[in-house]
Amino acid sequence: MPPVLLVVDDDxxxxxxxxxxxxxxGFxxxxVTSGLHALEHLRDGFRPDxxxxxxxxxxxxxxTFLSHLREMDIASVxxxxxxxxxxxxxxxGQLDVAGTLIKPITQQTLASALAPYCAPAEDEHP
Known part of the structure; x- marks a missing residue:
């Protein structure tokens, strides 16, 4: 099953x-276009990786989103x-996050930021 990515940006x-x-x-x-929408999905049981x-x-x-997230039972995401x-x-200094991604985003920078969360590639040859 592919890993699930929740993207929150108003652009x-x-x-x-x-x-x-x-x-x-592989994600x-x-x-979603707002932190409010993201929190609603999370409160409704959506669980991204x-x-x-x-x-x-x-x-x-x-x-503010991070503050609300940390109060929920999925603070470990x-x-x-x-x-x-x-x-x-x-x-x-105020961000308690696993990593950062500088905009503008490129395929390479996104791949680097998400690499720890990618599903392992399946071996094509047994």
Missing amino acids: PSVLLLVDVLAEKL RVKA VILLDIMMERIDGL PVIAMSTATVLERYG
Whole structure:
């Protein structure tokens, strides 16, 4: 079964890019446009293997989302924070995350960030 990635970003172009690239890496992707939507899915029982979270969003930013996530029974789900280098530097000390991803995202940077969570490749030759 492929690993499940929850992507939280208010920019539809980022969601589309991550969706396409992460599926190529073998992930099943659930993309949502706000921290509120992500929290609703999580409260309803959705359980991703990893969360890719934009830090700068409207209404609920990444820091607030992380605070709510840590209060839930799934606080152990690894979170990768994504934003510009400047934002990640500014908030880095406040982020309790498994990793970071600097925007703009490329196939290589996304693959590196998600590598620890990829399903092991199946051996084609027994």
